[in-house]
Amino acid sequence: MIIVDYSDKRPIYEQIAERFQTLIISGVMEADEKLPSVRSLAVELSINPNTIQRAYMELEKDGFIYTVKGRGNFVKKDEELMNRQKEKLLAGLKEQTMNCLRQGIEKQEIIDCVERAAEGVTA
Amino acid sequence: MIIVDYSDKRPIYEQIAERFQTLIISGVMEADEKLPSVRSLAVELSINPNTIQRAYMELEKDGFIYTVKGRGNFVKKDEELMNRQKEKLLAGLKEQTMNCLRQGIEKQEIIDCVERAAEGVTA
DNA sequence: CTAAGTGTATTAAGTATCTTAGTACACTTA
DNA sequence: TAAGTGTACTAAGATACTTAATACACTTAG
Numbered sequence: 001m002i003i004v005d006y007s008d009k010r011p012i013y014e015q016i017a018e019r020f021q022t023l024i025i026s027g028v029m030e031a032d033e034k035l036p037s038v039r040s041l042a043v044e045l046s047i048n049p050n051t052i053q054r055a056y057m058e059l060e061k062d063g064f065i066y067t068v069k070g071r072g073n074f075v076k077k078d079e080e081l082m083n084r085q086k087e088k089l090l091a092g093l094k095e096q097t098m099n100c101l102r103q104g105i106e107k108q109e110i111i112d113c114v115e116r117a118a119e120g121v122t123a
Numbered sequence: 124m125i126i127v128d129y130s131d132k133r134p135i136y137e138q139i140a141e142r143f144q145t146l147i148i149s150g151v152m153e154a155d156e157k158l159p160s161v162r163s164l165a166v167e168l169s170i171n172p173n174t175i176q177r178a179y180m181e182l183e184k185d186g187f188i189y190t191v192k193g194r195g196n197f198v199k200k201d202e203e204l205m206n207r208q209k210e211k212l213l214a215g216l217k218e219q220t221m222n223c224l225r226q227g228i229e230k231q232e233i234i235d236c237v238e239r240a241a242e243g244v245t246a
Numbered sequence: 247c248t249a250a251g252t253g254t255a256t257t258a259a260g261t262a263t264c265t266t267a268g269t270a271c272a273c274t275t276a
Numbered sequence: 277t278a279a280g281t282g283t284a285c286t287a288a289g290a291t292a293c294t295t296a297a298t299a300c301a302c303t304t305a306g
Contacts, residue, residue: 070302193273
């Protein structure tokens with residue numbers, strides 16, 4: 001479920017946070033579902049509990065989870081958050097699209113690329 | 124021409140290398156055009172010459188420039204490199220597109236986003 | 247109530263990377 | 277010859293990431 005890529009330059013806590021973020025937004029994890037405890041996930045991934053804690057702090061800061069002391073961390077889902085996330089994703093896509101265009105790639109090539117990506121996902 | 128963003132988390136040498144990369148691929152800088160010298164760019168940007176040197180090393184490693192000792196660094200352009208770069212950009216775009224799709228954004232929304240981006244660039 | 251499991255907070259240390267500083271050498275060109 | 281160029285090296289500082297160890301407050305199962 002959660003994988004740490006040590007060849008990735010990004011910090012571990014960031015990888016973990018992003019992974020949960022994807023699981024939450026994509027619907028694999030449902031609202032109020034419990035996340036692994038700080039300690040258990042640390043053991044599972046063979047990393048320090050502090051690093052997991054850091055990842056969960058990020059997730060809470062960004063509104064993806066909520067915390068109940070003594071009980072654990074749980075998935076938080078609200079429409080506004082989903083919309084914000086959606087806009088963020090589209091903004092990134094737009095940025096990358098413009099980058100492609102600026103470097104001489106034709107619009108049609110980009111559209112084709114998107115179509116092919118869509119096939120891979122819907123399949 | 125070259126800007127360093129200190130709020131950017133990425134290292135300075137990487138920002139500089141990427142900036143030149145964009146200038147080269149987009150055609151703003153032409154083949155065999157001379158890059159600023161290590162020392163002069165360091166003065167201009169108020170950073171250490173070693174950091175510029177690091178950026179130029181990256182660019183040479185990736186095939187975007189070539190070096191002549193005692194003379195300077197110059198833009199290198201060959202078709203193969205351009206194609207590789209193009210494929211790399213499209214692969215990144217595809218990755219991001221799939222990410223959007225997986226998180227519930229409709230294909231049409233993505234197409235619209237691309238269209239809007241195209242308007243901004245061609246205008 | 248007790249014990250186990252939970253989040254949270256703190257301090258310290260180790261590691262890696264980035265950046266700067268200073269110096270030196272070989273090359274090219276005016 | 278002098279100035280400008282790339283290159284190489286060592287040393288030091290700064291920052292971020294990660295680990296380690298410990299402690300405390302809370303909740304839940306028994």
